[in-house]
Ligand SMILES: NC(=O)c1ccc[n+]([C@@H]2O[C@H](COP(=O)([O-])OP(=O)(O)OC[C@H]3O[C@@H](n4cnc5c(N)ncnc54)[C@H](O)[C@@H]3O)[C@@H](O)[C@H]2O)c1
């Protein structure tokens with residue numbers, strides 16, 4: 119049935135939705151799981167209730183999806199960029215039309231606040247429009263050679279690409295991978311995280327309704343096994359992966375065996391440096407934006423907040439007061455600013471990081487506790503109070519490892535040289551930030567930080583036009599921006615002789 123999950127969304131509130139739609143999608147429609155396969159429950163983070171059942175796809179199903187995508191690719195890749203653009207613009211229009219329903223579904227499956235989810239979906243419309251624009255302008259080069267000969271280049275698609283997503287931005291990751299892939303003329307088989315299987319299939323329905331050939335964007339559900347089947351499939355031309363470093367390494371190894379290009383968007387432990395000449399209120403707001411979006415479960419979060427020693431007291435006072443004021447609760451309410459973490463194990467893991475930080479000498483200035491909202495329907499939800507840790511040292515676990523929860527570690531520093539050395543002393547390199555009024559220092563620091571992005575006097579803004587990706591173990595390849603086209607296409611050179619062949623033989 120077309121966009122069936124969305125129809126259920128009209129009156130849905132937290133704790134009321136139970137989905138029974140099929141979650142796989144290929145050949146232009148939702149597909150039931152194979153008979154006899156074992157289903158797993160998917161939970162609603164805000165209530166701990168079962169939202170739906172997920173049955174991981176096996177090899178036959180993965181193969182069916184890839185064959186379906188292959189068939190559509192043959193047709194789609196022959197279309198002019200302008201024709202592809204029209205379909206993608208229609209997809210953007212449909213997403214915009216259904217933004218509230220998609221956002222609501224995302225909230226119920228992921229636990230983030232509705233305010234953030236709406237912003238995520240708006241970003242997806244822009245992403246689709248941006249790559250629609252690029253689809254119609256993609257072109258090669260003409261190179262003149264001696265004697266009237268010439269060469270030209272063609273930017274060609276790769277074939278069937280695989281997208282594998284994490285659970286923190288389920289719809290957005292599916293869009294950010296598929297929009298440039300489709301703009302270049304590829305097909306995509308997408309596997310969402312098994313914890314957030316619901317909205318990728320809504321995207322598949324939207325593409326279908328917008329007019330893509332049947333099978334162009336397929337969704338297979340499952341976890342590590344299904345992901346492995348996708349990465350190892352001989353007819354897959356490229357893998358774009360978002361997730362943790364350990365899984366990223368496995369994806370890269372599997373892709374290497376098939377000599378497939380990979381894009382890896384992995385984890386981080388990003389530094390945010392706040393100098394004493396900053397505009398303090400903006401720096402405080404920046405630190406909150408760097409740590410607490412999506413309950414702190416954001417890859418590029420600036421979780422190591424380095425504050426110049428002489429403004430530490432004022433900074434902590436302001437940051438703690440604002441953190442304590444964050445409204446945690448029912449993620450579907452407009453006034454809520456922080457919802458529930460993705461799962462019970464994730465909540466327990468984050469709380470264990472806080473406990474260990476205390477044992478290692480950190481001081482909890484606020485939060486870091488399980489939280490039970492007053493509303494009885496939320497009592498089994500995975501909530502915690504956002505946490506600020508003081509007295510942190512560079513050798514503490516909370517400062518070295520990605521926590522992926524609402525925990526900010528604050529560290530004092532004295533000099534620019536010292537803070538740069540400490541900020542770069544990590545195997546990660548996804549993002550970084552600096553707050554200062556000194557324009558020369560801002561750019562000097564941005565140049566020296568070993569990270570794929572540096573935010574100056576803000577944090578966690580990522581418009582679609584701007585490339586995003588990691589240095590070091592945070593991955594490689596870029597998403598967003600014009601450059602993403604290069605990761606979803608290949609260049610063919612055609613050399614043309616206009617005269618006789620001069621042979622040495
Ligand atoms: N850099 C980015 O853009 C970005 C964005 C979001 C999340 N992340 C990172 O993702 C992590 C959290 O997400 P997660 O817990 O879903 O990560 P994860 O690595 O556990 O899982 C990511 C995806 O990989 C799949 N997978 C697991 N094992 C696999 C295997 N052997 N082969 C193929 N696929 C496999 C999972 O089912 C899931 O879809 C964090 O480290 C976070 O920083 C990075």
Ligand SMILES: C[N+](C)(C)CCCC=O
Nearest residue numbers: 286287416417418578580
């Ligand atoms: C949109 N943000 C906030 C920059 C997040 C990008 C995806 C990382 O997890």
